[in-house]
Amino acid sequence: MNQINVRLQTTESKHYKILIGYNILETIAKNIRDAQIAGHYIIIADDCVARLYGSKLTRALCDLDLNAHLIDFPAGEKSKSFESVVRLSKMLIELGADRKSALIALGGGVTGDLAGFLASIYMRGIPVFQVPTTLMAQVDSSIGGKTGINLPGGKNLLGTFHQPEMVLTDIKFLETLPDNEYRNGLAEVVKYGVIRGEPLFGKLEKGVGLIQDRNSSFLDEIITASCRIKADIVSQDDREKDLRRILNFGHTIGHALEAISGYTISHGACVSLGMIGAARLSERLYGMDPEEGNRIEELLNVLGLKNRIASEVSTNDILSALRRDKKKEGDNINFVMLRKIGQPFVVGGLDDQVIRETIDDLRG
Ligand code: NAD
Ligand code: GLY
DSSP: OEEEEEEOOSSOOOEEEEEEESSOHHHHHHHHHHHOOOSEEEEEEEHHHIIIIIHHHHHHHHTTTOOEEEEEEOSSGGGSSHHHHHHHHHHHHHTTOOTTEEEEEEESHHHHHHHHHHHHHGGGOOOEEEEEOSHHIIIIITSSOEEEEEETTEEEEEEEEOOOSEEEEEGGGGGGSOHHHHHHHHHHHHHHHHHHOTTHHHHHHHTHHHHHTTOHHHHHHHHHHHHHHHHHHHHHOTTOSSGGGGGGTTHHHHHHHHHHTTTOSOHHHHHHHHHHHHHHHHHHHHOOOHHHHHHHHHHHHHTTOOOSBOTTSOHHHHHHHHHTOTTOBTTBOOEEEEEETTEEEEEOOOOHHHHHHHHHHTBO
16 A cells, blocks of 8 residues: 655645555545544445445445445536535535534545535535545545536636545546546546656556556556655645646646537547647747657557547637636636656747647647
């Protein structure tokens, strides 16, 4: 089992651990018990994860004489809504949840964001444990305290920072994860490899077969490496004032593509295209060696991630969506660029024409 300590050093001084292991459901329950921070635990899961793992975790907690209940909501991004928050809040009240209760977010990023948001506002804030079950959640959304729900105008427009008490990751959960969801998480793992460089990037290049086989000890290594990178970045900049922005590598063009597809193209595919776009922009504008971009594109390609933008997606639409980016500052759209793999930096004010040409080069 691996342990990573997140030691926030900026706006908050909170410390928490990320535990990573294989087949550790009982250890997860024991860690929750040993934290001794609540008298009542409510597990929140979407209906798919509730069916697969909800009663197993509830039983593991009850076997330790903890007072635990499970509540669920319909799986999918649509549930990251104000209506879900109200509905789940009512269920918490019916269960008698009070300020001495804690939530356990058991699931992917949707559950983590929704339960994290609810925990941050229920009775002015109660603790939340993150128990991530998708690769995306295990390497990204469970760490760092971002919570949120969507509004009709866009994703994650209502949200808070609410750091978890602990992140408890069982790699065995990934055995039931559908392939497309697995690939979404792989895009984020590649992102860490690109922004931090070696040894992770080379390990991914050499380990493609093991990744495709979902080899649990290799997954343990790359998930742990990814979590270490995220923990290190978040520890230095929990509110995304500066360093944390590099975690958006590939996400600027990626989010634009997701939005204009009406979220019909997967997040992993969009981020993959966004990372290739950012690498090619780095070559055009900052002289990065094209061999670096080729390595990134090749790795994404062999992992089954998208590397070509479909012809029906117009460049003008992508540019308009970029201008609506939630993370833009005034008229300035920030991009994460590379000097080389492992050396990212943030810039704003890129010329539209260069973005246009780069997007056009990404067509099949
Ligand atoms: P998700 O939570 O919707 O999970 C994807 C699907 O997989 C769901 O249908 C779920 O029921 C199913 N599933 C989950 N675990 C499973 C398992 N072990 N076996 C079988 N099926 C399983 O999607 P996601 O990709 O995990 O998360 C996406 C969300 O994360 C988005 O809303 C995004 O905004 C958010 N996010 C947040 C952060 C953050 O820092 N807070 C970072 C990245 C993404
Ligand atoms: N997923 C990006 C971040 O947590 O900052």
